[in-house]
Amino acid sequence: MTTTFEVDRKSGLxxxxxxxxxxxxxILSILPIVVGYAWIFIATFSFRTExxxxxxxxxxxxxxxxxxWTFLADVAIWRATLNSFGIAVGMVIGVGFxxxxxxxxxxxxxxxxxxxFLGMTLILHAFRPELLLIAIFFVLRFIATLPVIGPYVGFNxxxxxxxxxxxxxxxxxxxxxxxxxxxxxxxxERAALIDGASRFRVWWEIILPQIRPGIAALSIFxxxxxxxxxxxxxxxxxxxxxxxxxxxxNRLQADVAPxxxxxxxxxxxxQLVPIMIFFIFTQEMLLNIYSGGAKxxx
Numbered sequence: 599m600t601t602t603f604e605v606d607r608k609s610g611l612x613x614x615x616x617x618x619x620x621x622x623x624x625i626l627s628i629l630p631i632v633v634g635y636a637w638i639f640i641a642t643f644s645f646r647t648e649x650x651x652x653x654x655x656x657x658x659x660x661x662x663x664x665x666x667w668t669f670l671a672d673v674a675i676w677r678a679t680l681n682s683f684g685i686a687v688g689m690v691i692g693v694g695f696x697x698x699x700x701x702x703x704x705x706x707x708x709x710x711x712x713x714x715f716l717g718m719t720l721i722l723h724a725f726r727p728e729l730l731l732i733a734i735f736f737v738l739r740f741i742a743t744l745p746v747i748g749p750y751v752g753f754n755x756x757x758x759x760x761x762x763x764x765x766x767x768x769x770x771x772x773x774x775x776x777x778x779x780x781x782x783x784x785x786x787e788r789a790a791l792i793d794g795a796s797r798f799r800v801w802w803e804i805i806l807p808q809i810r811p812g813i814a815a816l817s818i819f820x821x822x823x824x825x826x827x828x829x830x831x832x833x834x835x836x837x838x839x840x841x842x843x844x845x846x847x848n849r850l851q852a853d854v855a856p857x858x859x860x861x862x863x864x865x866x867x868x869q870l871v872p873i874m875i876f877f878i879f880t881q882e883m884l885l886n887i888y889s890g891g892a893k894x895x896x
Contacts, residue, residue: 642666642864666864674838675846675865681756682842683872685831686824688760693771693820694813696764701775702801706787716776723769731833734762738834756840759831763824771816778812779805814880821876825869843869 637650644652645661654661669675703709704716727734735753741761742752751757782805790800806813828844835841841849847865851857 638863638867641860642867644860646860666858666861669861669865670868675843675868677839678841678843678846681831681840682825682827682844682869684756685760685763685827685842686821686872688757689763689767689820689824690817692760692764693767694817696768697771697775697816698806698809698813699801700768700772701777701779702805704772704776705779716773719769719772723773727766727829730766734830735834738762753834754836754840756835756842759827759834759840759842760824762830762834763827766830767820767823771820774816775809775812778809782808818877818880822873825873 633650637647640650640652641647643662643664643666645654645663645665647653651659652661653659704712738753738758741758742748742754744752749755751761786804787800790804791797795803826844827842828848831840831842832845832848835845838846838849843865847862847869850862850865
């Protein structure tokens with residue numbers, strides 16, 4: 599006969615398993631990622647590695663060194679870092695500002711061609727950058743001939759790369775911002791318009807503060823895209839003065855010479871640091887993303 603003690607013990611065991619199993623599955627799912635980052639960190643401070651074990655030239659465990667970080671004394675790495683930062687920040691500002699304005703207009707206003715514009719925006723997002731490289735080259739080459747803006751946003755300039763990256767990310771930004779604007783009730787906006795506030799003031803002072811999580815999400819997505827951009831900077835820039843970090847990293851991998859994978863790991867870890875810092879400052883707003891409220895437009 600089953601006693602009360604045995605029933606309580608089985609119930610407690612089931613409760614304990616129900617609490618442990620989700621955490622165990624979560625740990626198992628992220629274990630490959632943790633191992634990968636652990637290898638990168640170990641490799642940056644070691645002569646060479648076998649698995650996760652650091653080895654010296656003789657094959658003995660150890661071989662800790664700072665030689666892989668000597669690239670920090672190279673002026674080119676800081677120039678590439680500055681170029682990457684310029685592209686990423688330019689994308690955050692450009693995509694964020696234009697997408698917020700366009701998303702608000704598409705969510706709150708009715709005008710001719712609105713649905714067609716939305717459809718074309720979605721179609722544009724489906725085009726891969728590889729399909730547009732030749733067309734983009736001719737556009738940037740034409741912009742480079744303009745007297746005032748050409749030296750800054752033309753071919754072989756950081757501004758030109760940022761301009762192309764902004765244009766490629768705008769369709770996603772517009773759709774994302776429109777979704778956040780749709781979930782904001784009309785009440786405060788109507789009251790402000792009745793009191794005589796302009797559309798721009800309503801957008802700036804009332805609507806934007808309510809979609810800060812959406813702006814944070816779009817900002818971190820565009821920052822990561824701009825910071826890690828490789829194809830566009832590699833295609834439309836020449837020389838080390840306008841290259842960014844991914845292009846600089848690619849130049850460390852020669853086709854006919856030995857590759858220093860530990861140094862590449864160090865450059866990769868160096869490239870990861872700004873993204874982590876940017877995420878730390880935006881994670882609070884990212885965690886507050888919600889989906890609720892009455893729709894403001896259809």
